[in-house]
Amino acid sequence: MKDCLGTVISNEFLSDRYYLIRLKCDEIASTIKEGQFVLFRCSDGNDPLLRRPFSVYRYFPQSGEIEFAYLLKGRGTELMTRLKQGDKVEILGPLGNYFEIGESTTGIAVLGRGVGIASVAVLAEKAAKENLYSLAILSGRNPGSVIGKDFLTEAGCEVVGLNDEEGTSGIDGIRDILTDRIEKGLIQQIYSCGSNRMGKLVKDLSIKYNLDSYISFEEHMACGIGVCKGCTCMTKDGYKTVCHDGPVFGIGEVDL
Numbered sequence: 520m521k522d523c524l525g526t527v528i529s530n531e532f533l534s535d536r537y538y539l540i541r542l543k544c545d546e547i548a549s550t551i552k553e554g555q556f557v558l559f560r561c562s563d564g565n566d567p568l569l570r571r572p573f574s575v576y577r578y579f580p581q582s583g584e585i586e587f588a589y590l591l592k593g594r595g596t597e598l599m600t601r602l603k604q605g606d607k608v609e610i611l612g613p614l615g616n617y618f619e620i621g622e623s624t625t626g627i628a629v630l631g632r633g634v635g636i637a638s639v640a641v642l643a644e645k646a647a648k649e650n651l652y653s654l655a656i657l658s659g660r661n662p663g664s665v666i667g668k669d670f671l672t673e674a675g676c677e678v679v680g681l682n683d684e685e686g687t688s689g690i691d692g693i694r695d696i697l698t699d700r701i702e703k704g705l706i707q708q709i710y711s712c713g714s715n716r717m718g719k720l721v722k723d724l725s726i727k728y729n730l731d732s733y734i735s736f737e738e739h740m741a742c743g744i745g746v747c748k749g750c751t752c753m754t755k756d757g758y759k760t761v762c763h764d765g766p767v768f769g770i771g772e773v774d775l
């Protein structure tokens with residue numbers, strides 16, 4: 520973990536309330552892993568005081584570049600939208616644990632809902648690039664909030680985009696798709712972020728089909744390094760911190 524200074528390469532509106540910021544930051548781009556996050560200082564001053572956590576959306580070790588997809592939510596992200604090419608940004612990272620794909624795994628599914636897509640998309644891309652079967656089920660409030668479809672399709676993932684507005688994001692439909700791919704032997708691991716409802720589905724299917732699955736949490740954070748205990752979640756071994764013990768937990772480990 521390092522406190523680094525990144526340089527903004529671009530910062531663009533994506534769709535709905537989502538933006539994409541691309542930074543040059545060799546130290547983080549060369550060490551971060553799928554599912555890890557950074558704490559981002561959104562302004563030069565002390566307002567807001569706390570840095571904001573963002574998961575790596577994509578990273579490019581060779582060019583030292585890293586991308587974060589972020590939802591315009593409150594004060595911190597509003598300030599982030601104002602950053603422009605050449606601006607310097609303090610980022611602390613990489614933080615937390617990360618998603619791992621088992622050695623015998625031949626196919627995975629990722630389930631992302633809303634900002635949760637930003638955490639799991641990078642894993643789906645990695646799996647497809649390693650020639651594993653990679654299913655990305657991406658869900659949001661409306662078509663514009665389902666980000667990542669373009670680059671995941673290009674990477675070779677099977678991408679299913681679902682949204683509430685068009686009535687396609689129901690949990691039964693997601694269960695049917697996953698069950699079909701599991702029973703065809705395509706998937707041995709599922710990774711989920713952004714929805715407890717989807718997390719519960721992953722847990723049910725993982726128990727039924729004996730899958731090795733994981734969930735990533737996005738709790739409010741303050742210190743981001745396991746000290747303040749402001750981001751705890753209940754696990755079968757008691758309370759754990761999302762920032763330090765997570766954000767990735769085995770699906771059987773956590774209460775959903």
Ligand SMILES: Cc1cc2nc3c(=O)[nH]c(=O)nc-3n(C[C@H](O)[C@H](O)[C@H](O)COP(=O)(O)OP(=O)(O)OC[C@H]3O[C@@H](n4cnc5c(N)ncnc54)[C@H](O)[C@@H]3O)c2cc1C
Nearest residue numbers: 571572573574589590592593594595596634637737738739
């Ligand atoms: C591991 C992790 C990864 C994430 N990855 C992404 C991502 O890739 N993309 C994305 O868009 N979002 C992500 N998020 C969520 C993102 O951090 C928040 O949306 C962002 O902090 C909002 O900041 P804001 O100032 O705009 O919003 P605000 O809501 O104004 O501020 C949020 C911050 O205020 C404080 N806060 C507000 N309410 C509470 C409360 N009830 N209890 C305690 N503290 C509170 C916390 O410090 C919190 O971080 C992630 C969160 C986590 C924990």
Ligand code: FES
Nearest residue numbers: 741743747748762
């Ligand atoms: S944010 Fe302080 S312990 Fe996690």
